Amino acid sequence: MVELSQQEVEHLRQVAKTIRCHVVHTISQAGVGHPGGSLSEADILAALYFHVMRLDPQRPDWPERDRFVLSKGHGAAGLYATLAERGFFSPEELATFGRIDSRLQVHPDMHLLPGVEVSTGALGQGISVALGMAMAARLDGKDIRVYCLIGDGESQEGQVWEAAEAAAHHKVDNLTVILDDNGVQLMGPVSQIMETAPVADKWRSFNWHVIEIDGHDVAQVVAALEAAREVKGRPTIVIAHTVKGKGVSYMEGQSAWHGKPPNAQQLAQALAELGCCAEGGLDG
Numbered sequence: 001m002v003e004l005s006q007q008e009v010e011h012l013r014q015v016a017k018t019i020r021c022h023v024v025h026t027i028s029q030a031g032v033g034h035p036g037g038s039l040s041e042a043d044i045l046a047a048l049y050f051h052v053m054r055l056d057p058q059r060p061d062w063p064e065r066d067r068f069v070l071s072k073g074h075g076a077a078g079l080y081a082t083l084a085e086r087g088f089f090s091p092e093e094l095a096t097f098g099r100i101d102s103r104l105q106v107h108p109d110m111h112l113l114p115g116v117e118v119s120t121g122a123l124g125q126g127i128s129v130a131l132g133m134a135m136a137a138r139l140d141g142k143d144i145r146v147y148c149l150i151g152d153g154e155s156q157e158g159q160v161w162e163a164a165e166a167a168a169h170h171k172v173d174n175l176t177v178i179l180d181d182n183g184v185q186l187m188g189p190v191s192q193i194m195e196t197a198p199v200a201d202k203w204r205s206f207n208w209h210v211i212e213i214d215g216h217d218v219a220q221v222v223a224a225l226e227a228a229r230e231v232k233g234r235p236t237i238v239i240a241h242t243v244k245g246k247g248v249s250y251m252e253g254q255s256a257w258h259g260k261p262p263n264a265q266q267l268a269q270a271l272a273e274l275g276c277c278a279e280g281g282l283d284g
Contacts, residue, residue, distance in 0.1 A: 004219050008051070012218040015085060016046040020247050021276035022081035022094055028267040030098035032106055036257040038078035040182040040215070040242040041149060045082040047221040048147060057087035060114035066144055067133050069118050071126020072151035072180065073107040074259065079116070080104050088115040124157025126150065127177060131167050134175040134235075145229065148177045153185025156194045161206070167235045168207040175235040176228040177208075180215065184244040186258045203237045215240025247274050 004012075019042040027033035049055070053066040070079050077097065084091040089103075096102035103112040107121030118129050130148035137144035154160065167175055181199065183190055190196055200210050209231045213220040221240065228236035244258070245251025248270045251262075262270055271277070 004051075004222055009219050012043075012046045012050060012222070015050050016042040016218065017247075017274060017276075018085055019046060019078055019081040020274050021271065022084070022091065023077045024248065024262060024267060024270040024274065025276070026081070026094045026097040027077055028262045028264070028270075029095065031261050032098045033077050033261055034074040034106075034259045035077070035248075035262065036184065036244040036251060036254070036259075037072060037075045037151060037180065037182065038081075039246045039248065039251065040244050041072075041075050041078045041180050042081075042246070043216045043218050043242075044149065044178055044180065044221055044240055045078055047218050047225065049082050049086045051222050052225045053145075053147065055086075057083075057115070060088060064142065064144065067117050067130070067137075067146045069126045069130040069133070069146070069148040070108060070120055071130070071148050072123065072154055073120030073126070075149070075151075075180075076104075076106060076108045079108060080113075083113070083115040086115075089113070123151070123154040124159040127160055127163040127167075130177070131163050131172060131175060134167075134172045135170060138172070138174060145174050145176065147225070148175070150177060150179055151185070152179060152181045152183065152190050152196055152199075153193070155179065155196050155199070156190075164203065164206045164208065164235075171233050172235050173232050176225060177235065177237045178225075179237060179239045180242055181239055182242040182244040182246075184253060184255050184258070186255065188255045200239055203239075207234055209234055209236040210239065211236065212239045212241070215242035216246060249273060 023038045055065045097104045108116045110116045110119045134146040211224045224238045251257040
């Protein structure tokens with residue numbers, strides 16, 4: 001496995017920062033959205049879309065593409081920012097986020113926007129869809145990998161574990177699940193709402209290959225996703241330890257920012273802390 005160069009690492013860091021800039025700007029301007037989880041997933045999305053996944057923004061329906069399922073559909077602002085920066089549509093369209101007639105709804109709609117593989121929002125269901133995609137690719141003899149991003153609060157859903165059991169039983173090794181393990185859900189800390197620990201042990205007991213990483217270290221994210229390609233005979237989960245609201249001091253670790261847009265003053269502070277310009281991109 002080839003290690004990332006320092007230049008590649010820095011590029012992915014800058015992409016993740018740009019994603020975060022877009023997230024806080026678009027959510028604030030729309031007056032609706034979920035900043036906390038969109039910020040915690042930014043480094044994961046940057047690694048997936050700008051290094052790991054095989055895709056073509058000019059051909060979003062290319063049959064040989066890898067697939068990504070955002071099971072935690074409330075993180076749509078992060079996904080939209082990623083797709084825009086990757087060239088699926090113009091970043092200018094991010095300004096329409098949350099409008100009734102926009103292709104960028106608060107939860108992703110596969111019928112509206114190129115690059116969105118599955119309409120998500122009802123938590124717990126994305127992993128089942130991703131499993132079906134991975135099994136279909138295997139039956140078709142296609143060398144396609146499927147990636148699915150789930151949340152830790154979402155992991156309280158029984159359907160997650162039914163899909164996990166089925167994936168292991170069928171030895172679906174072209175499926176990689178990434179857990180955005182930021183420790184906070186809508187109503188408070190995951191540990192207080194319904195404890196999910198010991199997370200790694202649970203997935204191992206379901207016969208998954210488990211990799212634990214710092215989800216904000218893009219080099220670790222890439223290394224884990226590439227290592228998953230080499231695992232045969234069982235699916236892989238990458239447990240990415242992250243921070244809710246990463247990069248914005250007043251949002252970090254706070255459940256209040258799960259689904260709350262920043263006002264103008266709060267936006268200005270967020271953009272300054274992230275090193276963004278007023279339009280949501282990077283300064284300089």
